Amino acid sequence: MNKLKQLFADLEPAIADIVDQPGSPRAVYEPISYILSLGGKRIRPAMVLAAYKLYQEKYSDDVMHVAQAVEMFHNFTLLHDDIMDNSPLRRGQETAHVKWDEATAILSGDLLQIEVYEKLAEVGNVEILKLFNAMARELCEGQMNDMQFEQTEEVSNHAYLDMIRQKTAVLLGFCLQAGALLGGASSNDAQKLYNLGIYIGLSFQLMDDYLDSFGETAKVGKRIGGDILEKKKTYLWNEMWNNLDTHGKDEAIKMYSHSEHAIITFIKSKMDETGAKVSTLQKAEEYSEKSSDVLRDLNSIGDKEYLEQILEMLASRES
Amino acid sequence: MNKLKQLFADLEPAIADIVDQPGSPRAVYEPISYILSLGGKRIRPAMVLAAYKLYQEKYSDDVMHVAQAVEMFHNFTLLHDDIMDNSPLRRGQETAHVKWDEATAILSGDLLQIEVYEKLAEVGNVEILKLFNAMARELCEGQMNDMQFEQTEEVSNHAYLDMIRQKTAVLLGFCLQAGALLGGASSNDAQKLYNLGIYIGLSFQLMDDYLDSFGETAKVGKRIGGDILEKKKTYLWNEMWNNLDTHGKDEAIKMYSHSEHAIITFIKSKMDETGAKVSTLQKAEEYSEKSSDVLRDLNSIGDKEYLEQILEMLASRES
Numbered sequence: 001m002n003k004l005k006q007l008f009a010d011l012e013p014a015i016a017d018i019v020d021q022p023g024s025p026r027a028v029y030e031p032i033s034y035i036l037s038l039g040g041k042r043i044r045p046a047m048v049l050a051a052y053k054l055y056q057e058k059y060s061d062d063v064m065h066v067a068q069a070v071e072m073f074h075n076f077t078l079l080h081d082d083i084m085d086n087s088p089l090r091r092g093q094e095t096a097h098v099k100w101d102e103a104t105a106i107l108s109g110d111l112l113q114i115e116v117y118e119k120l121a122e123v124g125n126v127e128i129l130k131l132f133n134a135m136a137r138e139l140c141e142g143q144m145n146d147m148q149f150e151q152t153e154e155v156s157n158h159a160y161l162d163m164i165r166q167k168t169a170v171l172l173g174f175c176l177q178a179g180a181l182l183g184g185a186s187s188n189d190a191q192k193l194y195n196l197g198i199y200i201g202l203s204f205q206l207m208d209d210y211l212d213s214f215g216e217t218a219k220v221g222k223r224i225g226g227d228i229l230e231k232k233k234t235y236l237w238n239e240m241w242n243n244l245d246t247h248g249k250d251e252a253i254k255m256y257s258h259s260e261h262a263i264i265t266f267i268k269s270k271m272d273e274t275g276a277k278v279s280t281l282q283k284a285e286e287y288s289e290k291s292s293d294v295l296r297d298l299n300s301i302g303d304k305e306y307l308e309q310i311l312e313m314l315a316s317r318e319s
Numbered sequence: 320m321n322k323l324k325q326l327f328a329d330l331e332p333a334i335a336d337i338v339d340q341p342g343s344p345r346a347v348y349e350p351i352s353y354i355l356s357l358g359g360k361r362i363r364p365a366m367v368l369a370a371y372k373l374y375q376e377k378y379s380d381d382v383m384h385v386a387q388a389v390e391m392f393h394n395f396t397l398l399h400d401d402i403m404d405n406s407p408l409r410r411g412q413e414t415a416h417v418k419w420d421e422a423t424a425i426l427s428g429d430l431l432q433i434e435v436y437e438k439l440a441e442v443g444n445v446e447i448l449k450l451f452n453a454m455a456r457e458l459c460e461g462q463m464n465d466m467q468f469e470q471t472e473e474v475s476n477h478a479y480l481d482m483i484r485q486k487t488a489v490l491l492g493f494c495l496q497a498g499a500l501l502g503g504a505s506s507n508d509a510q511k512l513y514n515l516g517i518y519i520g521l522s523f524q525l526m527d528d529y530l531d532s533f534g535e536t537a538k539v540g541k542r543i544g545g546d547i548l549e550k551k552k553t554y555l556w557n558e559m560w561n562n563l564d565t566h567g568k569d570e571a572i573k574m575y576s577h578s579e580h581a582i583i584t585f586i587k588s589k590m591d592e593t594g595a596k597v598s599t600l601q602k603a604e605e606y607s608e609k610s611s612d613v614l615r616d617l618n619s620i621g622d623k624e625y626l627e628q629i630l631e632m633l634a635s636r637e638s
Contacts, residue, residue, distance in 0.1 A: 023456075028463035080429060084422035103403035103466060106425060110399060111459040113429070117436055118452045124445040133437045137342075140430040144347035147422060 004309040007046055007053075014064045015042060018072055018115075031096040031108035032115070035075045038091045043310070044070040047175035050306035051193055055183030057302065062123045063182045069119035070175050072112055073136070079109035081143065128178050135174040142166025155233035161202060169201025176307075189298060196294040203287035204314060209234040210280050211319070213268055219319045225264035231256075235283060239276035240267070248274075288315050323628040326365055326372075333383045334361060337391055337434075350415040350427035351434070354394045357410045362629070363389040366494035366519075369625035370512055374502030376621065381442045382501045388438035389494050391431055392455070398428040400462065447497050454493040461485025474552035480521060488520025495626075508617060515613040522606035523633060528553040529599050530638070532587055538638045544583035550575075554602060558595035559586070567593075607634050 019036045021029040045067035052063045081087075082095040083105055089095060097105035120129050145163040149155045155163075176193035185193070211220050212227045213236060227234055244252060248270065255266045271277045291311055295304060338355045340348040364386035371382045400406075401414040402424055408414060416424035439448050464482040468474045474482075495512035504512070530539050531546045532555060546553055563571060567589065574585045590596045610630055614623060 023460070025460060025463050025467060027467060028459060080425055084425055102421075104463075106399055106403055107459055107462055107466075110428075110432070111456065113432060114452055114455045114459065117448070118456075121445060121448045121452055126440060126443040126445075129436070129440045129448075133433055133440055136433045137430065137437075140347060140426055140433065141342070141344060143426055144344050144423075147426075148344060148346060 003303075003305045004046075004313060007049055007306055008042065010049065010059065011042060011045055011067065014045070014068050015071065018068050027100075027104060028108050028111055031079070031100055031104055032075075032112045034099070035079050035090070035096055035112075036072070038093055040074075040091065042071060043314075044074050044171060044175050046310060047172060047197065047307075048179040050310050051176040051179030051185075052183040053306045054180060054193075054298070054300040054302045054304060055185055060182065062125070063179060065119045065122045066128065066178050066182060069116050069123075069132075070171065070178075072119065073116045073132075074171065076109050076112040076116060077139065077143070079105055079112065084143070084147065123182075125182070128181060131174060131177060135170045138166045138170045142168075142170075149233055150230075152233070155238070157235055157238050160233060160235055160238065164205040165198060165202060168205045169198045172201040172204070173197030183302070185300075189300070192294055192298060196291045199287045199291035199294070200311065200314060203284045203291065206235055206280055206284035206287070207314075207317065209236050210277075210284065213264075213271065214277060215318065225260070225268075228264050228267045229260055236271060236276055236280040239279045240271045240274045243274035243276065244270065322622075322624045323365075323632060326368055326625055327361065329368065329378065330361060330364055330386065333364070333387050334390065337387050346419075346423060347427050347430055350398070350419055350423055351394075351431045353418070354398050354409070354415055354431075355391070357412055359393075359410065361390060362633075363393050363490060363494050365629060366491060366516065366626075367498040369629050370495040370498030370504075371502040372625045373499060373512075373617070373619040373621045373623060374504055379501065381444070382498060384438045384441045385447065385497050385501060388435050388442075388451075389490065389497075391438065392435045392451075393490065395428050395431040395435060396458065396462070398424055398431065403462070403466065442501075444501075447500060450493060450496060454489045457485045457489045461487075461489070468552055469549075471552070474557070476554055476557050479552060479554055479557065483524040484517060484521060487524045488517045491520040491523070492516030502621070504619075508619070511613055511617060515610045518606045518610035518613070519630065519633060522603045522610065525554055525599055525603035525606070526633075526636065528555050529596070529603065532583075532590065533596060534637065544579070544587075547583050547586045548579055555590060555595055555599040558598045559590045559593045562593035562595065563589065 015036075019033055021033040021036075023029045048063060048067040048070055049059065052059065056063075078090060079096055082090055083097045083102055087095050088098055095105075096108065100108075120132060123129075142163055142165070145159075146167055149160070149163060173194040174197070176197040177190045180190040180193045181187070209227060209232075212234075213225060215224055217224050226232075227237070231237070241249070241252075252267065252270060255263050258266075268277075288311070295307055295311065298304075334355075338352055340352040340355075342348045367382060367386040367389055368378065371378065375382075397409060398415055401409055402416045402421055406414050407417055412418075414424075415427065419427075439451060442448075461482055461484070464478075465486055468479070468482060492513040493516070495516040496509045499509040499512045500506070528546060528551075532544060534543060536543050545551075546556070550556070560568070560571075571586065571589060574582055577585075607630070614626055614630065617623075
């Protein structure tokens with residue numbers, strides 16, 4: 001994983017630069033600095049650079065600006081999503097709308113979004129700007145679908161996968177596509193890398209859902225079973241539900257009047273018995289393999305190892 | 320005012336086009352369509368076109384896209400400001416966060432902001448994109464200053480005027496600057512038109528504050544005296560407060576334990592007696608004259624009448 005370590009080291013000054021928010025009034029800049037400093041995997045900017053490395057050796061200013069833009073945009077969505085979802089914690093710390101207030105978190109998010117476009121304006125590439133806009137539009141649509149699904153009794157696997165494609169995968173697709181285009185990829189190859197990003201995103205989210213029920217608290221860093229308690233209609237849930245007979249469904253529904261521990265234990269056993277656990281892992285694996293296939297078949301003139309190592313890292317994660 | 324009528328007629332298809340929001344899921348598009356359909360003066364897109372008319376006769380697609388973008392951006396700020404300010408009504412109708420919910424209004428606002436950048440990407444002019452970003456950043460800073468001033472006992476006239484410059488005037492400055500640049504103005508002349516927009520904005524907001532206390536309900540379309548009841552530290556308020564002696568200030572403070580009607584009547588009488596009413600009107604007039612001076616001294620090859628008529632319309636408004 002030496003190359004990946006190098007990639008993250010290369011990113012550090014660019015990340016430090018966006019964490020630093022010297023503007024005034026401080027009240028609107030501090031929450032931006034705060035959310036950006038909470039950390040996270042910085043996987044999105046790393047993907048921009050890794051895609052660029054498929055075509056170029058030395059980074060350009062432009063590719064660093066796009067790397068900054070995607071990390072800022074990701075954090076903008078976190079700032080606003082945390083308000084919409086009423087989340088008290090983010091990476092173990094108070095969310096911005098709790099630490100300050102909702103009005104501040106809304107406004108700081110709006111400003112962060114403008115800063116994203118400042119970075120994109122620095123690049124001055126209208127094609128990339130348009131691709132970004134199309135991606136950002138889909139992401140908003142995905143967030144609305146996600147919120148609406150919470151009020152919906154049954155969500156098909158098809159609808160669920162399309163929602164996580166919009167909410168999670170399109171941004172990863174954009175990261176690779178934009179990095180590749182800036183490196184000089186043909187639009188055909190950039191499109192393949194977009195698709196690769198979609199596969200990674202779908203696999204990533206399916207694993208996220210899996211770990212939410214079957215991960216280890218110590219590794220995942222949060223309480224296990226949240227999705228189960230909320231009856232979240234994930235692929236994992238659907239695969240269980242659709243394979244329960246009427247009696248099994250009744251049992252599951254009744255279980256929700258018991259303790260949280262009892263609910264989680266019962267539903268996890270059903271996810272196991274019905275094969276939902278295995279089929280979710282298989283689905284995640286299937287997308288992960290598709291992403292590797294795309295990369296293997298790609299004719300690139302540069303170094304594939306950066307992106308290969310990102311795929312390995314994501315495939316082997318336990319958190 | 321025939322030319323102005325023509326200008327607004329020219330705008331109509333472009334406005335109808337942005338009110339129409341055919342995307343899916345409907346839940347995130349309907350609030351955008353709703354806020355854009357509530358009307359308003361459409362003064363910002365009209366200013367874009369009027370500045371363009373200083374240099375060109377026939378509209379370009381680009382200038383129409385920028386006209387759409389500024390109207391959408393203005394409505395984006397309204398969507399989010401109404402949440403931040405907890406406003407139940409907008410133009411006599413329910414605000415979006417009341418009609419739907421906060422999460423929906425936040426997300427629809429975010430999407431509307433992305434649509435603004437889609438319009439700007441259509442234009443593909445990086446200079447205008449950068450000017451827009453700089454303006455939008457200032458507007459966010461102004462909104463934060465406005466919110467912070469609510470918690471502040473004394474706000475200087477200097478700080479107040481700078482806040483309304485950021486919150487209201489910079490967008491009007493951008494409208495004229497961008498319209499002029501698209502028409503082919505020199506950057507020097509575009510800067511003069513930006514300044515003209517700043518003067519209009521300051522004059523506009525001072526008149527707004529004046530009408531909030533001294534307008535007629537029937538004409539203004541809202542209850543008179545809101546700012547007074549909130550003790551909003553406007554220029555009008557400051558001019559009164561700074562000219563009250565200790566006894567007068569005590570009297571004013573004590574009055575706030577009385578009925579709303581009594582408070583409003585008393586404070587208005589003090590605004591009159593201290594000369595605050597007159598000096599606010601004078602200040603608005605001063606900026607209005609400055610804007611006319613800039614326009615008169617401008618060497619433009621096209622038609623000045625459109626912008627002249629907009630200045631007249633704004634100067635004579637009673638609502």
